[in-house]
Amino acid sequence: MRKLGVFTALTFAAGLLAGCSGNAETTELSEEKLVVGVTSGPHEQIMEVVSEVAKEDGLEIELKVFTDYVLPNTALSEGDLDVNSYQHKPFLEAFNEDHGTTLVPGATTILNPMGVYSNEYDSIEKLPKGSTFGLPNDPTNGARALFILEEAGIITLKEGTEETASVFDVEENPQELEFIELEAAQIPKQLSELDAAAINTNWAIEAGLNTLEDSILLESSDSPYVNHIVVREENKDDAVLEKLNAAYQSDKVKAFIEEEFDGSVLPIW
Structure with a gap:
């Protein structure tokens, strides 16, 4: 069994946050243009198709792409x-609880079923005792x-503790798994140094992994971790969001998701 090397989490949040200009005051969203933040990978690809549909309805979408999970909420x-x-x-x-923000969920979008992957073992049952297991280091995805x-x-x-669990809430661990908490985006790059790891679908796809074919364990389809369009509370009733929601939940976008991701990403509408 391999030993885990030294991991260096590349976190640039502090510097990037310092560069955010921010606006102390917010107003009703423009009905002609929206600036939309997404993470790279499936969310970016899908929103590019959404923008094509929205444009037909007179709505321009400007994409801002992020490579972590915190900055898109901070920027919003x-x-x-x-x-x-x-x-x-x-x-x-x-995030709202930790940062004192009041961001709210809107329309549902997709489910990215989280998978467990291994370069060495083809079944979760084959992991030997004492295996190293990578987990996302953010609380919700770690619990997931x-x-x-x-x-x-x-x-x-x-x-x-299911929705809030940390490694300290593990009561029984008969395989004596050694849990290694890492930045979610970095886990695919560290997979060769781990016996197995849980990887979010967007980072798995970006790393060339097929969720259905390559995972040795996959989250069930009735997961509560469905994704949402998110806005500031004061904008939740803005009329332009109806255009965005309609564009996202359109037949064209659904067909794209089903064809492009072949079951690795599921449209939830």
Whole structure:
């Protein structure tokens, strides 16, 4: 069994946050143009198609692409974005609580089922005792990964901690997995140094992994971690969002998702 090397999490959040201009005051969103934040990968690809549909209805979408999960919410709360589209509700709720923000979910978009991957083992049951297991280091996705392991009977979590679980809530770990918490975007790059890891679909696809074919364990399709379009609370009823929602939940976008991602990303409408 391989030993885990030294991991260096490349976190540029502090510098990037310093560069955000922000707007102290926000007003009703423009009905002609929206600045939309997405994470790179599937969310970016899908929103590019959404922008084509929206343009036919007179709405221009300017995309801002991010490579982490925190900055799109920070930029939205500070007024540098009008909308973002990349996150599920548990993550949003945790962000609001931690940062004192009042961002709200709008229309549902997609489900990116989280998978467990390994370069060496073709089944979760084949992981030997003491295996190193990579987890996202943000609380909600870390909890999500642990819950997947619990559903598969690999670990047992303290009762009632499923949506908030951390490695400290693991009650039973018969395989003695060694949990390594890493920045979600970095996990695919570190997979060769781990025995297995839980990877969010967008980062898996970006790394060339096929969710259905390459994962050794996959999140169930009835997961609560459905993604949403997110806005500032004061803009939740702005008329332009109806245009955005209609463009996103259109037949053209649904067909693109089903063809492009072949079941790795699921449209939820």
